[in-house]
Amino acid sequence: MAGAAIEIKGVEKKFGEVAAVAGLDLTVGEGDFVALLGPSGCGKTTTLRMIAGLEHPTAGDILVKGRRVNDVPVHKRNFGMVFQNLALFPHKTVFDNIAFGLKYRNVAKADVVRRVKTALDVVRLPRMEERLPAQLSGGQQQRVAVARAIVIEPDLLLFDEPLSALDAGLREEMRFELKRIQRNLGITTVFVTHDQAEALSMADKVVVMQNGKxxxxxxPDEVYSRPTSEFVARFFGQVNELTGKVVGRRDGIVDVVLGDGATVQVAHEGPVGDTLRLLLRSERVRVGKPGTAEPGASIVKGVVTSSDYLGLMVRYVVNAAGIELAVMQPKLGPLLATGEQVDLSIQPSAWMLLG
Ligand SMILES: Nc1ncnc2c1ncn2[C@@H]1O[C@H](COP(=O)(O)OP(=O)(O)OP(=O)(O)O)[C@@H](O)[C@H]1O
Ligand SMILES: [Mg+2]
Incomplete structure (x- = not known):
């Protein structure tokens, strides 16, 4: 296993009475891509700014490659940073924007030219040196900001919601692009976002934060499929909540009777007679006409009460198991009609149980 690039130990940051970060422990491995994910105000930016040295912890320690950096000033920490608002200099060319970080590092002129060119190649903007930011698209400007961050050959790359100003299509394209660049360069990266899909698709490790902790x-699969709290479960999309009673068990599967008497199989170890609180993601249920259930799945009968056509996906509400159950699935055939009798199929592994 790679060593730790960053260790955050019991870090706290108070602004007056407000604890923006309230006792955070986090280790980032060498070369890892870690996403800090959480709702607005949970302390993501403050954490990133402390790693960068733009804020100082009020308690705890931050170590970079084993060295305590609490008191090391910003300019002595070798990191590249990309913010949400890119802060490119509007009157400087792409070349000068990217070369800016090298200016204070005593890099020879010929090396500056070579390194800017390499950085532009990495972000796939060759021969754009002489353009001004205003002559570039949003995505191209974003790439210049990334080139500026990587040209200094940083030990760490820090991103704070760098894609949120882009439109949906470009944002998705840039996810892959940033991930590709990070993988090729192998630079340890901390990426702040409140976008679940962004975190899940890009990161090796996802850190879900709430209230500064x-x-x-x-x-990505662990936090999505095996949440340890209801907060995390609900953070990744719409979740149905059911209760049921264990009536039978065998090899890691229990039979559970739900509200309306339907029985389902749940991957779980536990005694007969237990009452379980079950969470089920809307996208882990399949709905179809009777007789179309998936092999291996439990079948629950229901009636469609509403459908929302969303283009790629359809969101159904189905009255089943004694509740209104949300189901999200790709549009596979004709829309199911309101009032239609349907079969829900649910795999034993689809259920989430919280301790
Ligand atoms: N300079 C400051 N002075 C006072 N309070 C601050 C300061 N910076 C942040 N806070 C507070 O600290 C908390 C965490 O802020 P932070 O910017 O880290 O959140 P965030 O997770 O990045 O949120 P967002 O997703 O909205 O960017 C918030 O309650 C915020 O109001
Ligand atoms: Mg923020």
């Missing part, structure tokens, strides 16, 4: 950390 870490709620859960794990691989």
């Amino acid at each position: 870490m709620e859960q950390e794990g691989t």
